[in-house]
Amino acid sequence: MERAVAERPSTAPVKGLELSAPDITSAEIAAVTEVLRTGRLSLGPKLAEFERRVADYVGVRHAVAVNSGTSALHLIVRALGLKEADEVITTPFSFIASANCLLYERVRPVFADIEPDTLNLDISRVAAAITPRTRALLAVDVFGRPAAWGELRALARERGLALIEDSCEALGARYQRADGTWAMAGALGDAGCFAFYPNKQITTGEGGMIVTDRDDLAALCRSMRNQGRDEGAGWLQHARLGYNYRLSEVNCALGLVQMQRLDEILAARRQVAQWYEEALAGIPGVETPQARPGKEISWFVYVVRVTGCTSREELETILTGLRARGVACSNYFPPIHLQPPYRTAFGYGEGDFPVTEAVSCQTVALPFYTRLGREGVMWVAEQVRAGLASREG
Numbered sequence: 001m002e003r004a005v006a007e008r009p010s011t012a013p014v015k016g017l018e019l020s021a022p023d024i025t026s027a028e029i030a031a032v033t034e035v036l037r038t039g040r041l042s043l044g045p046k047l048a049e050f051e052r053r054v055a056d057y058v059g060v061r062h063a064v065a066v067n068s069g070t071s072a073l074h075l076i077v078r079a080l081g082l083k084e085a086d087e088v089i090t091t092p093f094s095f096i097a098s099a100n101c102l103l104y105e106r107v108r109p110v111f112a113d114i115e116p117d118t119l120n121l122d123i124s125r126v127a128a129a130i131t132p133r134t135r136a137l138l139a140v141d142v143f144g145r146p147a148a149w150g151e152l153r154a155l156a157r158e159r160g161l162a163l164i165e166d167s168c169e170a171l172g173a174r175y176q177r178a179d180g181t182w183a184m185a186g187a188l189g190d191a192g193c194f195a196f197y198p199n200k201q202i203t204t205g206e207g208g209m210i211v212t213d214r215d216d217l218a219a220l221c222r223s224m225r226n227q228g229r230d231e232g233a234g235w236l237q238h239a240r241l242g243y244n245y246r247l248s249e250v251n252c253a254l255g256l257v258q259m260q261r262l263d264e265i266l267a268a269r270r271q272v273a274q275w276y277e278e279a280l281a282g283i284p285g286v287e288t289p290q291a292r293p294g295k296e297i298s299w300f301v302y303v304v305r306v307t308g309c310t311s312r313e314e315l316e317t318i319l320t321g322l323r324a325r326g327v328a329c330s331n332y333f334p335p336i337h338l339q340p341p342y343r344t345a346f347g348y349g350e351g352d353f354p355v356t357e358a359v360s361c362q363t364v365a366l367p368f369y370t371r372l373g374r375e376g377v378m379w380v381a382e383q384v385r386a387g388l389a390s391r392e393g
Ligand SMILES: *Cc1c(COP(=O)(O)O)cnc(C)c1O
Pocket: 067, 068, 069, 070, 071, 094, 095, 097, 098, 140, 166, 168, 169, 195, 196, 197, 207, 208
């Protein structure tokens, strides 16, 4: 708690660093306190303000706040009318929620493999996976790196498919269109979404947001997050099946301050990433993440590749070694198709998506948050160097 509310970058000792940490200042604490004093704790002015702020930032007509990124994805799937036996093509290299949202509606996730360098969907494999049952493409801006939206949009248009953007890891990322103009992540499909869990770029504790230019999708999502009520209708009138996916005024007040501080937060994260790039340069067997032309990263996590690593066991040994040195770390991400619900329901197994499987034996997320500091980064890099060297020896 002490550390989380510090107003200046921590010069604290660089031992036992966590994987992530929210950036909360006294401004957030004041805003939350103020809401509590008003007595209006749900469906109030902070909700409208938070939504407006995100919509304007992303450059879309509508933003609909919900209680998680997963809820946001679920409502998009429902609003698009996707249903049992429909197929949606998506990536196996992501956080599991990006595919689970399909299972909730008995929609079949058809995975397509990723590109080994961007870690995003490989457009040629997406095209090859289209069948007469395909209804939508669901692409993820993994680790805050925009997917191939120009190609995805062209393919979706040509085949008459809806396009869903899981931009939960990419608030603030930018994609350059063919005409040279830039679009914000979230604005690139029929609907996009963000998540505000404490490890994301900004947090509301728990929370999420749907963003879209489509009036029909926004209205449906707005209704379904609130028990299927239509705007202006009575409290006990439910026009359709809905949920309680509302986000409280307390969360929205927190999110609003985080949005006001977004540029500062993203700049701090960019700085930490740059320090990592310098500190890790020249460590044998470690590949650092690189931006691609026309795709501006918003730093969500800092994931390096241990290039010589070829098995899950080997990777686990490396992670265990780093943790023993006090470095929090994680394997972002184990392939979704190899998780039990997917193996069981669809018969997916090893070897189905070789690029994803090979990449996920090499990807290690290192401690990453705004206040990590240069010393912290240097210390982590030193542990990585020593950890990998000891493994070789
Ligand atoms: C975090 C995340 C989500 C879900 O967000 P929650 O708020 O945790 O439900 C969905 N997709 C991706 C890619 C994510 O990283």
